[in-house]
Amino acid sequence: MPILDAPRECPIKSHYGKHSVYFPSQKNQTQIVCDSTLEADYCVLLEFEPTVERYQSRPGIFKISVDERIHDYTPDFLVETTELVYYTEIKLDFTKLSARVNAKLQAASCYFNQLGRLLRFADENSIRRGEYLRNLKYLYLHSFNVGADERGDCARQLEALTLPIRLGDLLTKQNGPSTRSIYKAIFDQVLIFDLRQRLTINTQLEVRNDGHQHSESWCSV
Known part of the structure; x- marks a missing residue:
């Protein structure tokens, strides 16, 4: 079962071959740090959706249990709407993820369910709609x-x-x-x-x- 634990502050990391994208959010009146242009495109959809009041990227590091081992997990976004609060994981294509990554995401989804929150998934096809x-x-x-x-x-x-x-x-x-x-x-x-x-x-x-x-x-x- 996922272990409930308070999130730690998520440091801004840089990886070889990955560059941060700074999205100018009007709703948040600040720049949102994104790990990809796909995440920045997702921000545009959040800005357009009238029920979204605010959102943030890298909302914290959570401790989750996968196969009885503890792992750090950071969702890509925390979104607050007029009706609910949920987290979002962004990937280009969820069908091409490894078994290890899939297991981690399923454990994260169970973790947030215990908190009364949802973990939603958004891919390139759902974000970049022509x-x-x-x-x-x-x-x-x-x-x-x-x-x-x-x-x-x-x-x-x-x-x-x-x-x-x-x-x-x-x-x-x-x-x-x-x-x-x-x-x-x-x-x-x-x-x-x-x-x-x-x-x-x-x-x-x-x-x-x-x-x-x-x-x-x-x-x-």
């Missing part, structure tokens, strides 16, 4: 530092628009919202389109009106 992720990465990286005045101006102008509207027409509208505030509105799902299709200047944008709760920054303007 145009969906490409669109989110583009929107996220082009929507930084949007101030309250920009959000307010964008929200007011969106209310006055006749929708749907082409992205290109909105971007070139005379005295229209700033480009980054438009991309922020799309990323925050105030404006929506089919994320499975590549975002272009010809993309038709709609206002979301299905009861979805927008982020506080948009509700308060």
Whole structure:
């Protein structure tokens, strides 16, 4: 059975051939240290998911028992949502793991179950979903530092628009919202389109009106 033990602080390690990626998190207002670009891509999905309130990488070292031997285990992420808290393990392909690694992950999953937590698994196929992720990465990286005045101006102008509207027409509208505030509105799902299709200047944008709760920054303007 897994041995319950308080996590120790996880030191930042570097390995030959592995380089850290620093992801600029808007939700956490800090840089998240990732061990791969796949982990950084996972962060984009966490930023997009409205129920995720905060998250951290390398949340600690846990003592787990595998075949009656004690091993250190560090999950890749700790995620806190409005409904639950869970850990995530990231791998390129879980079907290609060794028996030893699989046994360690199963023991870790049992360990967290005893704590009343989940250990979730995310691989390349579940994270890098074609145009969906490409669109989110583009929107996220082009929507930084949007101030309250920009959000307010964008929200007011969106209310006055006749929708749907082409992205290109909105971007070139005379005295229209700033480009980054438009991309922020799309990323925050105030404006929506089919994320499975590549975002272009010809993309038709709609206002979301299905009861979805927008982020506080948009509700308060």
